[in-house]
Amino acid sequence: MNLPAKYPPISPKTPFFLHGGDYNPDQWPEDVWAEDMRLMKLAGCNAMSVGIFSWATLEPVEGRFEFGWLDQIMDLLAKNGAFAVLATPSGARPAWMSQKYPQVLRVDAGRVRQLHGKRHNHCFSSPIYREKVRIINTKLAERYKDHPALIVWHVSNEYGGDCHCPLCQEAFRGWLRRRYENDIEKLNHAWWTGFWSHRFNDFEQVESPSPIGEDLVHGHNLDWKRFVTDQTVDFFRGEIATLKAITPRVPVTTNLMGVYPGLNYWKFGAVMDVVSWDHYPTYHDRPDTWLLAVSSSFLHDLNRSLKGGQPFMQMEMAPSMTNWMPIAKLKRPGVLMTEAMQAIAHGADTIQYFQWRKSRGSSEKFHGAVVDHCGHEHNRVFGEVAELGAVLKKLDAVIGTTTRPSVAVVYDWENRWALEDAKGPRTEKKDYNSTVINHYRPFWMNGVPVDVLSEDGDFERYKLVIAPMMYMVRKGVGERLEKFVREGGIFVTTYWSGIVDESDLCFLGGFPGPLRKMLGIWAEEIDALYEDERVKVVAAEGNDAGLSGTYEARTLVDVVHAEGAKVLATFGSEFYAGRPAVTVNTYGKGKAYYIASRNDERFHADLLGGLMRQMGLRRTIEGPLPEGVTAQTRSDGKREFVFLLNFKRDAAKVNLGAARFKDVLTGAAVGGEIELAGNGSRVIERA
Ligand code: GAL
Numbered sequence: 001m002n003l004p005a006k007y008p009p010i011s012p013k014t015p016f017f018l019h020g021g022d023y024n025p026d027q028w029p030e031d032v033w034a035e036d037m038r039l040m041k042l043a044g045c046n047a048m049s050v051g052i053f054s055w056a057t058l059e060p061v062e063g064r065f066e067f068g069w070l071d072q073i074m075d076l077l078a079k080n081g082a083f084a085v086l087a088t089p090s091g092a093r094p095a096w097m098s099q100k101y102p103q104v105l106r107v108d109a110g111r112v113r114q115l116h117g118k119r120h121n122h123c124f125s126s127p128i129y130r131e132k133v134r135i136i137n138t139k140l141a142e143r144y145k146d147h148p149a150l151i152v153w154h155v156s157n158e159y160g161g162d163c164h165c166p167l168c169q170e171a172f173r174g175w176l177r178r179r180y181e182n183d184i185e186k187l188n189h190a191w192w193t194g195f196w197s198h199r200f201n202d203f204e205q206v207e208s209p210s211p212i213g214e215d216l217v218h219g220h221n222l223d224w225k226r227f228v229t230d231q232t233v234d235f236f237r238g239e240i241a242t243l244k245a246i247t248p249r250v251p252v253t254t255n256l257m258g259v260y261p262g263l264n265y266w267k268f269g270a271v272m273d274v275v276s277w278d279h280y281p282t283y284h285d286r287p288d289t290w291l292l293a294v295s296s297s298f299l300h301d302l303n304r305s306l307k308g309g310q311p312f313m314q315m316e317m318a319p320s321m322t323n324w325m326p327i328a329k330l331k332r333p334g335v336l337m338t339e340a341m342q343a344i345a346h347g348a349d350t351i352q353y354f355q356w357r358k359s360r361g362s363s364e365k366f367h368g369a370v371v372d373h374c375g376h377e378h379n380r381v382f383g384e385v386a387e388l389g390a391v392l393k394k395l396d397a398v399i400g401t402t403t404r405p406s407v408a409v410v411y412d413w414e415n416r417w418a419l420e421d422a423k424g425p426r427t428e429k430k431d432y433n434s435t436v437i438n439h440y441r442p443f444w445m446n447g448v449p450v451d452v453l454s455e456d457g458d459f460e461r462y463k464l465v466i467a468p469m470m471y472m473v474r475k476g477v478g479e480r481l482e483k484f485v486r487e488g489g490i491f492v493t494t495y496w497s498g499i500v501d502e503s504d505l506c507f508l509g510g511f512p513g514p515l516r517k518m519l520g521i522w523a524e525e526i527d528a529l530y531e532d533e534r535v536k537v538v539a540a541e542g543n544d545a546g547l548s549g550t551y552e553a554r555t556l557v558d559v560v561h562a563e564g565a566k567v568l569a570t571f572g573s574e575f576y577a578g579r580p581a582v583t584v585n586t587y588g589k590g591k592a593y594y595i596a597s598r599n600d601e602r603f604h605a606d607l608l609g610g611l612m613r614q615m616g617l618r619r620t621i622e623g624p625l626p627e628g629v630t631a632q633t634r635s636d637g638k639r640e641f642v643f644l645l646n647f648k649r650d651a652a653k654v655n656l657g658a659a660r661f662k663d664v665l666t667g668a669a670v671g672g673e674i675e676l677a678g679n680g681s682r683v684i685e686r687a
Pocket residue numbers: 157158278280316322323324354364367
């Protein structure tokens with residue numbers, strides 16, 4: 001596959017950074033609108049997401065549409081040189097609809113139909129809901145199709161949740177019929193229903209998982225989650241089809257939520273024109289919050305990877321405090337800028353907030369906003385937003401650039417679902433997310449860019465693929481990984497890998513199942529440790545993998561036999577003392593590493609740092625980076641922009657080595673050792 005060096009801007013109308021946020025003028029009297037426009041200009045804002053939760057204003061009673069206010073807002077935006085990220089309102093619905101058509105209301109897993117209220121809680125199967133959404137989306141698209149302000153469709157808002165109503169049960173059974181080719185025996189096998197007499201004679205006997213019914217059949221739970229993703233994507237496609245029929249050239253997106261557990265976002269990338277996501281990190285004031293910045297970077301990389309490296313939209317972030325957090329800290333001075341630069345460093349072509357103007361009432365009235373209840377621009381947060389707005393205007397050249405890493409980390413939702421559902425080897429602390437991020441962290445600390453892949457991803461594009469806790473190995477994945485390694489790739493995986501197939505049925509004949517031959521090991525047993533227990537991992541003398549001394553394993557430990565693999569470390573305690581703790585197997589032209597336990601950070605830094613050195617992986621800047629600092633890169637193949645980001649409160653010194661750079665904001669030449677302010681960032685261009 002030929003990947004572009006540079007992508008076009010999100011809309012041809014906006015070859016520059018979009019800066020703005022969720023804007024709810026329909027909740028405010030008209031005399032505030034002109035003031036909004038004045039403030040937007042002062043803040044350097046040029047893109048407002050409008051209409052996200054406006055259905056009750058747009059269609060106050062069934063079939064009566066009121067677009068007058070939106071006409072005025074669209075015109076005002078255009079007149080003031082700004083653009084609309086125009087929403088479809090399906091994220092929340094008017095009360096008349098729930099009253100007249102109760103089928104739009106969700107039924108929870110306990111089979112209780114919900115009352116009207118809140119948002120993001122409609123039935124995705126309901127033909128009436130789909131039809132009502134189609135009608136309002138058609139009206140919106142027809143009305144604004146030629147409007148100069150329209151640049152992007154913001155479809156719905158943060159799709160999520162599931163519904164267990166009779167319509168969804170029917171749809172689930174249809175989905176199962178298709179998956180199992182109408183053969184109930186295929187389902188019985190996949191779900192291993194002989195267990196506890198759970199056999200079905202007919203698809204009609206199957207229901208969605210429920211706490212008052214069945215929720216212990218892993219294949220069943222997994223298929224339900226798959227169905228929910230497919231049903232949500234189908235609903236999303238329905239919204240898109242309506243819009244595309246009228247505005248074929250206006251890009252569509254829907255805002256995602258990081259590693260939201262309920263949906264397999266890998267299935268969303270292909271459906272939308274541009275990925276967007278909402279990011280609410282908490283790194284505001286604790287000395288170790290730089291660790292959270294590593295997770296944020298990972299999430300940005302994931303979002304960039306959903307469309308193979310195409311820049312994404314930072315659709316929401318908080319200008320200051322995020323009111324739903326248990327302790328809603330103020331964002332410390334300077335953090336907003338660094339957080340925005342971090343998003344951009346990893347591929348964001350927009351910086352948008354929740355929310356433009358702080359709500360006067362209801363549950364988000366204390367959520368950070370660009371315009372506070374004071375109503376003017378003379379406050380700290382507005383000042384920081386305006387400063388950021390001025391900086392974004394100097395970053396046009398970054399738009400459309402990307403990064404093409406040699407390293408990929410596998411993050412796979414289906415694997416996560418299966419692994420988290422497993423009873424054993426521990427019910428708690430399976431920690432898939434943090435385990436993946438712990439394997440990502442050494443790359444972040446060394447400024448080596450990383451892509452994120454699902455198991456179905458294109459391994460061949462990379463030199464190094466790391467798949468922590470690859471519990472589920474779907475059909476064909478083992479073969480594709482073998483090919484990758486045979487042809488020279490380096491593969492790293494860990495304990496609790498190669499355990500089940502795509503139906504959550506255990507591989508027979510020895511773990512790690514389809515990965516066994518390539519890894520040259522047999523994982524005989526897995527031990528679970530108490531919280532306070534540690535097992536020693538002792539590096540083999542003279543190993544060439546960068547391991548030295550003794551490390552500490554915790555939580556999960558595999559008892560492994562080397563079957564041709566070279567042993568790089570052994571366990572130093574417990575009844576499995578002396579057994580392999582880390583192995584490497586030469587397979588074809590490549591190598592496959594197995595890490596048999598959950599280890600400490602020094603271990604990850606040594607092993608993965610050693611690999612980075614051995615493989616000569618390019619670091620964004622030559623010199624070592626101080627703790628809490630990362631360097632990320634974007635390029636169009638000719639120009640390279642380097643983002644230096646400091647997530648510690650103290651200033652840090654960074655050595656740029658022999659390379660010469662130009663500060664993108666000031667134009668000044670930069671080289672040698674430079675200082676990064678606490679919570680500070682720099683954008684420099686390689687000379
Ligand atoms: C997001 C949501 C926004 C707003 C925000 C508050 O999840 O999309 O509408 O509620 O959270 O942080």
